[in-house]
Amino acid sequence: MAMKTTSSKKYLQLLIFQVALLxxxxxxxxxxxPTEGSHWLNMNVMVQELIRRGHSFTIxxxxxxxxxxxxxxTTEKxxxxxxxxxxxxPETLLNGIVDLWLNNRPTILTFWQFYKxxxxxxxxxQKMNKMMCDAVLTxxxxxxxxxxxxxDLLLSDAVTPCGELLALKLDIPFVYSLRFSPxxxxxxxxxxxxxxxxxxxAALSELTDRMSFxxxxxxxxxxHLQDYVFRSYWGHWDNYYSKVLGRxxxxxxxxxxxxxxxxxTYWDFEFxxxxxxxxxxxxxxxxxPAKPLPKEMEExxxxxxxxxVIIFTLGSMVHSLSDEKSNVIAKALSQxxxxxxxxxxxxxxxTxxxxxRIFDWIPQNDLLGHPLTKAFITHGGTNGLYEAIYHGIPMVGIPMFADQHDNLVHMVAKGAAVQVDFNTMKTQDLVDALNTVIYNSTYKENALKLSKIQHDQPVKPLDRAVFWIEFVMRHKGAKHLRPAAHHLTWYQYHSLDVLAFLFTCTATIVFILFKCCLCCCRRCGRIAKRKKE
Amino acid sequence: MAMKTTSSKKYLQLLIFQVALLxxxxxxxxxxxPTEGSHWLNMNVMVQELIRRGHSFTIxxxxxxxxxxxxxxTTEKxxxxxxxxxxxxPETLLNGIVDLWLNNRPTILTFWQFYKxxxxxxxxxQKMNKMMCDAVLTxxxxxxxxxxxxxDLLLSDAVTPCGELLALKLDIPFVYSLRFSPxxxxxxxxxxxxxxxxxxxAALSELTDRMSFxxxxxxxxxxHLQDYVFRSYWGHWDNYYSKVLGRxxxxxxxxxxxxxxxxxTYWDFEFxxxxxxxxxxxxxxxxxPAKPLPKEMEExxxxxxxxxVIIFTLGSMVHSLSDEKSNVIAKALSQxxxxxxxxxxxxxxxTxxxxxRIFDWIPQNDLLGHPLTKAFITHGGTNGLYEAIYHGIPMVGIPMFADQHDNLVHMVAKGAAVQVDFNTMKTQDLVDALNTVIYNSTYKENALKLSKIQHDQPVKPLDRAVFWIEFVMRHKGAKHLRPAAHHLTWYQYHSLDVLAFLFTCTATIVFILFKCCLCCCRRCGRIAKRKKE
Structure with missing residues (x-):
């Protein structure tokens, strides 16, 4: 295909279109x-962009x-x-979750203990969330x-209940930001x-879209297991919501x-x-895009x-490791x-x-976007993975907890990462994994493919997020996008009542036909018997 | 909400982004x-835009x-x-379809004759399509x-088979344009x-998304009926495709x-x-946007x-009406x-x-966009409906055949149209329908709501269509968007094998438990009997 530059007229039209639109x-x-941790880091990017566009925020x-x-x-209140x-x-609960994953990853033996x-x-x-919700509503x-x-609008992270309840109490539309739910x-x-x-x-299943039987x-x-867990542990919010809303x-x-x-997420990461x-x-x-690094770091x-260079971080939740583990890692890196x-x-x-070189904090996005960066050792948090995707950097994943194992399964399936087990990892495992993603060119090629998918969209993700938030404010909602499924009961949604009706009709017809045949046979039998007699 | 103009810096960023992107x-x-009729009219808009952007076409x-x-x-070949x-x-087949709908609309009595x-x-x-396909492939x-x-790419209308076969023979990716299939x-x-x-x-069912039992x-x-029809009438292409592709x-x-x-379509029209x-x-x-009208028409x-004014057209397929019908309509309009x-x-x-005033041809889009236009009498073709949606004009629908009845059900459900039956229509029915959409302001309000939805999108529909066609050419496909469902058989897709396996496992466990219980009961019975003896 030959190349040609687009005429200035085209750009003028685009500009006029954008002016008209935005x-x-x-x-x-x-x-x-908001929700704590990396959830807030991500949502805050939207908040700052919306502030830049003239909206005001109360958090x-x-x-x-x-x-x-x-x-x-700050501008936001x-x-x-x-x-x-x-x-x-919150600290105890958070440490409990990290510890559960790091020391009790589900195996067949501990499957039930893990879920318990x-x-x-x-x-x-959930109890803590309810106390937070109560503290606001009362x-x-x-x-x-x-x-x-x-x-004009409430922006909420869907994993922390209460935002939607507050929106209903204030009679304003609400928009969710969500990474996933189990x-x-x-x-x-x-x-x-x-x-x-x-x-x-299923999110957290650590499976890909190409599954064996x-x-x-x-x-x-x-x-079905997660549905059961969801109903058991989240279901008690129903009474609370009914009480607060009075219906x-x-x-x-x-x-x-x-x-x-x-x-x-987007289709670079998702199946x-x-x-x-x-x-x-x-x-x-x-x-x-990467900004210049601090002078010393650039040197x-x-x-x-x-x-x-290789960039290595295990995220903001894991501050330190055991001496044994940190030495295994340091020794591998030294080789x-x-x-x-x-x-x-x-x-x-x-070792x-x-x-x-160890740093208290690193400008992760700027480092991943540096032309000399060869690989990223990551715990597999979504924000970090996306920075690696954006800059096309192959990864070595050392997942710790929550969705990190599942996230890395996606990157491994897409050929842009190698995964290492934190609990069983030896020095040589990490060396081999890093050599693989750095020297086997397919990893870099696949990472660049994902990067191209991320960059080649009709509208940038942040602009789309901002567009829809502003759309909801402009039109006081987006009801034209809401499926009528919300008006159905679970059995109506799955057409179980229709199936039951059609089954009953069919069974009745078959029964009547059967009875008619039986009746005819008997009558024929009787006539034949009489004739015989 | 207060208003504020966006800074020139923002526009510069947008411009740079657009230059970088496009x-x-x-x-x-x-x-x-291509496919005949209105299908081609719509596809040709994409073709002309892509030509404007420097691509060459063979049709x-x-x-x-x-x-x-x-x-x-023309530039295209x-x-x-x-x-x-x-x-x-093709003329006989087309007239047959128009006639079938106009004179044999399905009722309970003629349901089976209609489908036959x-x-x-x-x-x-299909036979004619196959002759066309053969004429090219051989x-x-x-x-x-x-x-x-x-x-670099084949653009095809999905309702006319052969495009995909040709693309495979030429070893190029292909993109579909499609209104719907039954x-x-x-x-x-x-x-x-x-x-x-x-x-x-279901498309053609003439139902909305809010259905009674x-x-x-x-x-x-x-x-299920359409699936049966699909398998019966389209299934014979399977042998043809297997023969041509040699597998x-x-x-x-x-x-x-x-x-x-x-x-x-878009979510202004779709449920x-x-x-x-x-x-x-x-x-x-x-x-x-509407262009100026010819001088005489403007006057x-x-x-x-x-x-x-009221704009009235029954589309490019219906050239004339019976004297009786045309007089019923003309009399209504005269009132x-x-x-x-x-x-x-x-x-x-x-009458x-x-x-x-009767015209051989009218600049429909320009007339619908005229500030004096109050209503649109339409047969309900998708292209015309979309021009009315775009300009926010309420409609009176007189559907004739194919998807037109179904299309108008959508517009009626969204409160922007009144439907009149072509076969039973009296003069007063048309007068009443027109007075309703013109003088009951909710119809205009709803039409304007749909218009706002159509206009308020992150990227214009034509630009999105062009973007994805160019995307496929840039990346030689869009495999990252293709679901893994394509690799499954129908029973795997519906998890029937998984359900059968889980049912068998459960049944086996229940059977073993039952047998164990039975065995225990018998043993207990025997012990008790012995003790009694």
Whole structure:
């Protein structure tokens, strides 16, 4: 195909179109019900972009927040409410979850213990969420203030209940940001997206879209097991929601009123699966071109020469490792010709090589976008994976907890990563994994393929997220995208009443025909008998 | 919400983004397998836009085409191939379809006759299509020419088989343009989109997404009836495809290789339903702002004063009406205070009022976009409906055949149209319908709502269609959007083997437990008996 530059007339038309479309920006008032950790990091990118476009924000934060830093001098307003527990509670629960995954990964033997413990932690988490919700809803002064603020929209993370309830109390539309729920329970039951278990691996199942018969059985069971867990542990919100709204309702029915679900992935990461028009896949919205590195860091990177550098981080939740584990890792890194930038807050390992430098914090996105970066050692958090996808960097995954194992299964299936087991990892395993992704060119090629998919979209993910949030404010909702499935009961949705009716009709017809035949046969028999007699 | 203008910096960023995204245009070579009538009118809009962007086109047209006008001096090249039939065949089949709908609309009594006749016409149509396909594939000179042309992509209308076969023979990716197939048979079976019958009305069922129990039964039956029709009448293509490709295959398997399905509707017209990432809804891509009318026509429109004008057309397939019918219509129009522009090629009706002017051809889009236009009388073709949606004009529908009844059910459900029955229509019915949509303001409000939905999209439909066609050429496909469902058999897709396995396991366990219990009971019984003895 020959190349040709587009005429300036075309650009002028595009510009006019964009001015007409995005033109006069409406300055809306948005209330945020955030979720801690990486969830907030991602949502905050949307918040900052919307602020840049002239919207104002109020962010509801409890006084025991762990990761959200309310800054009094920022444009957004942090509304801090008091909860009847201290920081120990969320910290204990979070450490419990990390510990559960790191030390009790489900095997056939511990399968039930694992889910029992996950259930216990989940109940604890839900109780804490309910206290947070209560702290806002029963705070009459705060509620009066929120009611009087004239918000146009509420932005909520779907994994932390209450946002939707608050939106209904304030009579404003709401939009979700969501990475996933286990086995897509929220997306399926409350958002009504179909997920055929034959080719849609349940989130957290660690399966791909190409499954053997055994894997399809596992996936099918996964969906139903998670549905059971969902009903058991999340179901108690139903009474709470009914009580607050003063009419019988459920958590799911309330969540189903979301105008738009902004899903924090895209088809570079996801396996293609069905969705509905009010679902928008905006994965990678936080990614941006690399900025220059701090001088000292740039010098260290440049000193790697032709070998390049490796970026290593296990995320913001894992601060330190055992001496044994950190030495296994440091020894592996010391055997590589690359320079390594390791984000680590623990004790300096004894086996640390001269090629490895430890940092308290690293500009991860800028480093991944550096031309000398050869590989990324990651715990598999979605934000980090997306930065690697954006910049086309192959990965070595050392998943720790939550969705990280599942995330890395996606990257391995797409040929852009090698996975290493944190618990059983030996020095040589990590060396081999890094050599594979650096020197086997298919990993780099596949990472670049994913990068191209991420970059080659009609509209950038952040612009799409912003567009739909503004759309909901402009039109006071997006009802034209909401499926009528929300008006059906579960048996109507699955056409079970129709099937029962058609089965009854068929059975009745067959029964009548059978009786008629029987009657005819008997009569014929009688006539034949009489004739014989 | 206060208003604020976006800074020039923002526009500069947008411009840079657009340059980066659409920047250097690749001049691809595209082969087209078109479908007659309104299908071609819509596809040609994409063709012309892609030509404007520097791509070259070859359009395969038979020497008996009815509606595609091969112009030798245009930029696109029309490759005309000879078929072993003359124009009478497509004309007879087309008239048969129009006549079937107009005179034999399905009622309970004629339900089976209707489908039998539709089947007969469908077989005739398929035979003709196969002759067209053969005329290209067995023309060695033409095939050698096509093979040597180095096409980058084939653009095909999914309702006319052969395009996908030709693409496979030429070893190039292909993209579909499609309005619909009956009960979404092609989209469901070949494209793998799910369509839950509880809230997704089957195309042609004339149902909405809010169905009563009886309607859900009808919809459920509709899907299965159409599936049966699909298998009976389209299934014979399987042998043909297997023979041509030299390996066992099916029409559906071949169609499933489409990179992108460009569906010619959007959520202003459609009821929200599930779809897959390789489906793009580009309805309204042919709509554009109104251009000035010819001087004489503008004077006639202006003469209507405050009452405004009504635009009336029954589409390009219906040239004339019976004297009785045309007089019923003309009399109704004469009773209105509005001026009427009627596109009609038949005999001038005796009852024609002085307010009505008949035209051989009208600039429909420009008239619908005129500020004095109050209503649109339409047969309900998708292209016309979309022009009315685009310009926010309420409609009176007089559906004739094919999808027109179904289309108008959508518009009536969305509150932007009133439907009148062509066969039973009296003068007063049409007068009442027109007065309703003109003087009951909710119709105009709803039409404007649909118009806003059509206009307020992150990217215009035509630009999205063009983007994905160019994407497929840039990346030699769009495999990352293709669901793994294509690799499953029908029973695997529906998890029937998994269900059978789990049922067998459960039954075996229950059987063993039952046998164990029985054994225990007998043993206990025997012990008790012995003790008693």
């Amino acid at each position: 033109g006069p920006v409406f300055c809306g008032k948005i209330l945020v019900w 509801l934060v409890s006084n025991t927040t762990l990761f959200i830093e309310p800054k009094p001098k 942090f509304e801090i409410y008091n909860v009847p527990f201290d920081k120990d509670l 413990e996950l259930g216990r932690l989940s109940v604890g988490w 705070n009459q002064e705060l509620m009066a203030h929120l009611q009087g603020s004239g918000f 086995a897509f329970t929220l997306e399926r039951h409350c958002g009504k997206i179909p997920a055929p278990p034959s080719y849609t691996p 055994g894997e399809r059985v596992k996936n099918f069971v996964s969906y 019988p309702t459920t958590l799911c029915e309330t969540m189903g009123k979301a105008e738009i679900w902004l899903i924090r 293609p699966r069905p969705f509905l028009p009010n679902f928008e896949f905006v994965g990678g919205l936080h990614c941006q 260290f990177v440049q000193s790697s020469g032709e070998h390049g 590589l010709p690359q320079k390594v930038l390791w984000r680590y807050k623990g004790k300096k390992p004894e 640390l090589g001269s090629n490895t | 920047g250097p245009v690749f001049c691809g070579k595209i082969l087209v397998w 395969l047209v038979s020497n008996t085409t009815l509606f595609i006008e091969p112009k030798p001096k 029309f490759e005309i191939y000879n078929v072993p039939f003359d124009k009478d065949l 006749e539709l089947g007969r016409l469908s077989v005739g149509w 023309n060695q000179e033409l095939m050698a020419h096509l093979q040597g042309s180095g096409f 009960a979404f048979t092609l989209e469901r079976h070949c494209g793998k989109i799910p369509a839950p019958p509880s809230y997704t009305p 009886g309607e859900r039964v009808k919809n459920f039956v509709s899907y 066992p295959t099916t029409l559906c398997e071949t169609m499933g290789k489409a990179e992108i399905w460009l569906i010619r 929200p339903r599930p779809f897959l990432p390789n489906f793009e809804f580009v309805g309204g891509l042919h709509c554009q 006639f429109v202006q003469s209507s004063g405050e009452h405004g 209105l205070p509005q001026k009427v522009l009627w596109r009609y090629k038949g005999k001038k009706p005796e 024609l009022g002085s307010n009505t």
